[in-house]
Amino acid sequence: MxxxxxxxxxxxxxxxxxxxxxxxxxxxxxxxxxxxxxxxxxxxxxxxxxxxxxxxxxxxxxxxxxxxxxxxxxxxxxxxxxxxxxxxxxxxxxxxxxxxxVKRLLNVRGNLGFHTGNIFFVGDVAVHGDVQTGFALQAANILVKGHIESSKVKASGDIVCLEGIRGSDESTFSDDPEKNPDIEMPLPKTLVEAGGNLRLPFCERVQLRARGNIIIDGSCLHSTIYVGGNLVVKGRLQGGTVVANGLVYIEGRMGSDYGDPTRIMMGYDPFDFLTLQKIESQIAYLKDRKGFFESMSARNHVMEQEYASRLYLVERKLKVAMRKHRLLWARFSQDEKSSLKCRLMAQGTVMPGCEIFIGCGYYKTADMDSDLTFFLDNDEVKSRRNKKK
Amino acid sequence: MDDVTNSDVLEGLSDLLTLSLGESKSGSPYACRSFSAYSGERHTAYGRFHDRISLSNNTEFRSALYGLVGENTNNVILDFKDAFMTRSTLGTLVAFAASMHGRNVRMYIYRPAMQIKAALIELKLASFFRFLNSEDDVTMVVLV
Known part of the structure; x- marks a missing residue:
């Protein structure tokens, strides 16, 4: 038997x-x-x-x-x-x-929400509905046939979303779950991160990260984008920040005449830049905590003993963070050669108020114009009109 | 960067863990065998695993992993520096990672042994995990 x-x-x-x-x-x-x-x-x-x-x-x-x-x-x-x-x-x-x-492709026949819970899968996932607000999905490659709402979607390979991504609230950089001070340039809470390429029809108030290329078939509104490869936006790019290190091509209008400024930052590794922003956020948070623990420790001997270990820990973390910050900045300055290859091609209207950073150069558009390419020349950001066919 | 020996790192790490985990650390009932697990304060749990972890002690490994997590745990740090894992126990680790992902608990692997890192890369799973390679990385993870 x-x-x-x-x-x-x-x-x-x-x-x-x-x-x-x-x-x-x-x-x-x-x-x-x-x-x-x-x-x-x-x-x-x-x-x-x-x-x-x-x-x-x-x-x-x-x-x-x-x-x-x-x-x-x-x-x-x-x-x-x-x-x-x-x-x-x-x-x-x-x-x-x-x-x-054993099956390598997981089909979620409906929405990813309260009926499925968060999903972590070592193979590929196809979601036939939406990824609902507040849920998380991590897999090798991801296809979402509906919308991605205010959620976290992460893939080690590619992500394709057929109906677009619409996020909501803003958050801060720091990964600490405890209360954090206000930080400049907070990141959107909705996060879509791909180890490979990312393709979607539109996005709004989203944080996108991709080591490969990002193609947006429609508009990109008030979003923060970190792209290791190239970025193509076939519609409008309005508001938000793009951090790239290759080609950025915008077919529709760039910028707007009201609301948040549009920033394009090029010439450095986007993910080193993201790490730098996170470390700066952590340093600000740790300094705030250190001040709080010192003020509590100064009250009396009992409070001093109570907060001694936490003060020691925050000082140690601050020392490590400052060291990482210094090392990262040193690595930054060596990437300036790659900024010469960066190009921002804006085929549509370029609105005034767009900020363009390429390497150590900076340019802010003053007038409405169209059909321009921006590049770095002698540490200055310059523009030229695109050649007509 | 200063040259740091393995013993310096271990000593420094144990100071850090004593500090952050506090006196309320509890040993695992499996401590006499291949695992040592500590659930501590500051929302961070630390588990150290060593020797061979295979199908024969997989149930205990699974219990040791889940025993680390409490109601207020935000971070879990797993030390596999001296461990050897088979594919079955890697599967258990993946299931634990899935559970932590579902509960929004961050899981980190501290200085995995070469065999484990190579297996994760071969299985294309390295990007599913967060790795900590030095004491500095552990310091930054522990919540204040």
Whole structure:
């Protein structure tokens, strides 16, 4: 007699989810355990000979009179121990028609929201609806067929959103969850981050980060963009900040005659710049905390003892942050050669008040113009009219 | 940068952890075996794992991981410097990371052993995790 012992939940049903009770007893309403992640090489099930191990706890559904391995797609017998079933690829594991299967693409047939909870998946995800406000999604490559609302979407590869991204509130740079002081240039709360490329029809009040290219088929309004490759905006670019280090091409109007200024910053690694902004935010926060702990410690001896360890920790963190800040600035100055290759091409109308930083050069548009290319020449940002075909 | 030996880093890290985790740190019931786990103050938990973590002790590994997390935990730092992990236990780690992601708890891996880092890169999972490579990085993570 043989028993198939599972190392995953064989009765898992994604349509019958409820908040997961973790081994520590806690329950989170935004985590429903929507997917059972497995990695390539992970053991999924093991066939145990009950004649040799009669005391194994058993579910009668998985008792077999003969040796039987229900190997499905993307699964295989272990090369050294053929009684074990292993996954061949990263993905999620489930029972399909009596066979243990692993699938690399996760389809969310509807919105990513309270019915699914936050999702963390090691393969690719296709969301057939929207990613709703307040939820988070992380996967290898992501396709969202609906909208992305005020949420966090992160992919190690590419992200495509078919109906656009609309964010809402603003936040600060610091990663500390405690209260933070006001910071200049706060970041939008909605974050879409891709290790590869990013493509969407429009975005508003969003923070976009991509190591590759970003293509926006429509307008980009009041958003903060960090792009390692090139940025193409086929509609308007209005408000917000773009930090890039290659080509920025804007087909529609750039800037607006009212509201937030539009800033384009080029010539430095965007993600080093982001790290620098975060460190500066942390330094401001830590200085504020240090002042508070010092004032509390000065009250009396009891308070001094109470706050001594926290004051020591904040001073230590401040020292580390200042050192990182110095090292990062030193690395910044070496990137100035790349600023010569940067180009900002604005094919449509360029409104007055747009700020353009390329390397150490700065330019602010004073008049309405159109069809210009901005570049760095002799440490100055200059513009020229694009050649007509 | 100053030259720092491994023993200096370990000593410095233990000072930092004693300071940040406070006297309320609790040892894991598994401390006599391959794991040491501490749940401390300041919303940060630290777990140190060593020796071979495989399918045979996977259940204990899973319990040790979840035992780190409390109601107010914001950060979890996992030290795998001296550990060896099989694919099955990496799968358990991924499941734990998924749970932490779902609960909005930040998970960091401190100085993973070469074997673990190589396995994560081979599986294309390195970008799913945050790595801390030095004591400075740990210092910046611990909440004030």
């Amino acid at each position: 043989y028993y198939l012992h599972h190392y995953f939940e064989p009765d898992f049903r994604h349509t019958q989810l409820s908040p997961v009770r973790e081994p520590d007893g806690l329950v989170s309403p935004r985590y429903l355990g929507y997917v059972q992640n497995v990695v390539a090489g992970q053991v999924l099930a093991e066939l145990i000979d009950l004649d040799r191990f009669p005391d194994v706890a058993r579910d009668p559904r998985f008792l077999y009179p003969e040796r039987h391995l229900p190997i499905g797609p993307n699964c295989a017998a272990h090369s050294e121990n053929p009684d074990k079933i292993v996954a061949v690829t990263n993905g999620y594991v489930f029972y399909n028609e009596g066979l243990i299967s």
